[in-house]
Every structure is written in structure tokens, then in C-alpha cells.
Amino acid sequence: MSSLSVSEHVVDDVAHTAAKRRRERLAQWHLWFILVVVLGPLVIYPLVQLLTLSVTGAHGLSLHPYIAFFTNPETSGVIGTTLGILFASATLASVLGVLLASMLFFKPFPGAKLVTRFLELFVAFPSFLVAFTLIFLYGSQGSVSIGLQRLFNLSDPPLNFLFGIGGVILAEVVFYAPFVVRPTLASFATLDMRLIEAAKSLGANGPMVAFKVILPLAWPGIAAGTILCFLLTLNEFGILLVLGSAHLITLPMAIYSSATVDLDLQTAAAGAVVMLAMSLSLYALYRRVNRHTGGRNGN
Missing domain, CATH: 1.10.3720.10 (MetI-like)
Structure with missing residues (x-):
């Protein structure tokens, strides 16, 4: 009876760990989706272009x-x-x-x-x-x-x-x-x-x-x-x-x-x-x- 309880407890721990990993992977996918689809074209890309343009001169990179x-x-x-x-x-x-x-x-x-x-x-x-x-x-x-x-x-x-x-x-x-x-x-x-x-x-x-x-x-x-x-x-x-x-x-x-x-x-x-x-x-x-x-x- 005690062995059965221990086995059930182990199975529950494994299932809980697997569910936790799935939630972590899903959270990572959500983060990447926000970075690539939302922040990328709306925030990151314009900022990079702004910074690049501010250091661009007639002959390439310049502080002019x-x-x-x-x-x-x-x-x-x-x-x-x-x-x-x-x-x-x-x-x-x-x-x-x-x-x-x-x-x-x-x-x-x-x-x-x-x-x-x-x-x-x-x-x-x-x-x-x-x-x-x-x-x-x-x-x-x-x-x-x-x-x-x-x-x-x-x-x-x-x-x-x-x-x-x-x-x-x-x-x-x-x-x-x-x-x-x-x-x-x-x-x-x-x-x-x-x-x-x-x-x-x-x-x-x-x-x-x-x-x-x-x-x-x-x-x-x-x-x-x-x-x-x-x-x-x-x-x-x-x-x-x-x-x-x-x-x-x-x-x-x-x-x-x-x-x-x-x-x-x-x-x-x-x-x-x-x-x-x-x-x-x-x-x-x-x-x-x-x-x-x-x-x-x-x-």
C-alpha cells in the first residue's frame, strides 16, 4: 500500500514537472512572438534605424x-x-x-x-x-x-x-x-x-x-x-x-x-x-x- 502511494507521488511529480516545462516553453514562445511581431517592427527596428541615421554621413559612418x-x-x-x-x-x-x-x-x-x-x-x-x-x-x-x-x-x-x-x-x-x-x-x-x-x-x-x-x-x-x-x-x-x-x-x-x-x-x-x-x-x-x-x- 505504501509502495503504491510512493509511485503515485512520483508520477504526480513527473506530471507537474512536465506541465511546468510546457508552461515555460509557452511563455518563451510568447516572449519571442512579442519581440519579433510586435516590438521588432514597431519599436526595435525604428530605433535602430534612428541611431544608424544619426551616425551616417556622406561617406559612411560619421559624427557629422x-x-x-x-x-x-x-x-x-x-x-x-x-x-x-x-x-x-x-x-x-x-x-x-x-x-x-x-x-x-x-x-x-x-x-x-x-x-x-x-x-x-x-x-x-x-x-x-x-x-x-x-x-x-x-x-x-x-x-x-x-x-x-x-x-x-x-x-x-x-x-x-x-x-x-x-x-x-x-x-x-x-x-x-x-x-x-x-x-x-x-x-x-x-x-x-x-x-x-x-x-x-x-x-x-x-x-x-x-x-x-x-x-x-x-x-x-x-x-x-x-x-x-x-x-x-x-x-x-x-x-x-x-x-x-x-x-x-x-x-x-x-x-x-x-x-x-x-x-x-x-x-x-x-x-x-x-x-x-x-x-x-x-x-x-x-x-x-x-x-x-x-x-x-x-x-
């Missing part, structure tokens, strides 16, 4: 595209404009997102859940739609501008700031603030409310509770949302295409112009690689902060 990109007298201005808009827009969007999340979480009001759902839906909108909405409202011929003109009997529309750096920053702040709200709300949800109540019972006022208790505990989630906002703002193109003026040239617009207007694909590829390196650096930082946030929440 990078030299032409960095020695161009306009490049420093383009990078400066890009970083200026990036820090202004992403910083304001991050601050606004954190304030909105704080109000929705700590000071809920009737309809707060509906506002939260709308902000979640808002991130699915294309960015150029926000730009066109602002034009229809606050452009020189927008409804708000025309209304103010008629209300105060003005000869010209009073609002004429959208097509330039002011309009770009406003549109990016409006569009990317909701991207900060969601991770900040998720970070607030992990807070131990007893610590906040204890701080209040000890006489701490609102700002002290916010900066001494809430912010240190929720900082990893806020930082992750802020870095994500910077990453998305860096790669923004639609808003710049709609609201950017001829004098407002950022790195994405310069790359687009080099490829489509100047037909200088090598220099455009070099600029794209530089921008890709900046984006990957921000993404690596985002992953690191987000991993720290996950580990902290798990504890």
Missing part, C-alpha cells in the same frame, strides 16, 4: 550629424527655450495638480468624485484638443475675448496671448496637471490618518500638518507624478504645433522642421537621439521613484 546639431548657433537657443517652457509648465502643472489632489482628498465637496472621474477621463484627451479649446475661448476671436470686448466697448479684443510662450505654458499646465492628480491621490490614500489627527491634537495648524506630516509621508508619490509630468511635457508636440509661434522653436519643433522642411534627416535624427536620451533619463528616474513608492506602500 551630431557636430552639425551642436555647432548650429540656433541649437543653444532651442534647448534653452525647450528647458524654459519645460520647467515653467511642468512646475506649475505639478503645483496645481498637488493642490487639486489635496482639495479633493482632504476637503471633499459635493461633486468631488465626479471631478475626480473627469480628471481621470481628461488624460485620455489629445493635447491639441486643449489648445483648440483655449483658442475658441480665449483667442483674439474667442467667445470670452469677444464678450469682454463688447462688454467694455473696446476697439480690439483684450485677449491676445495664446500664440506664443504664454499660451503654450497655459495649455500645458491645463493639460498635464491631471497627470499629477492621480498619483498624488493614490499617495494620500496610503497615509495613516491617525498621525494627522495626532498632529492636530498637539496643536499643529494646517500648514504645519501639510509640510511636517503629510508632505514627508506622501512625497514619493508626489515626486513620481511630478517626474511623469516633466517627462510628458518634454515630449509635447501637439500644443506646440497649434500655439507655438514662428519665434518659439523648441527641440521637438526643430527636429520636425529639420526632417520635413530642410530635409536634413541626419541632423534631425541626431536631435531625436538627444531628446530620446533626455526622455529615457527622466523615465529611469521615474521608475526608480515609483519603485521606491511601491516598496514603501507595500510595507
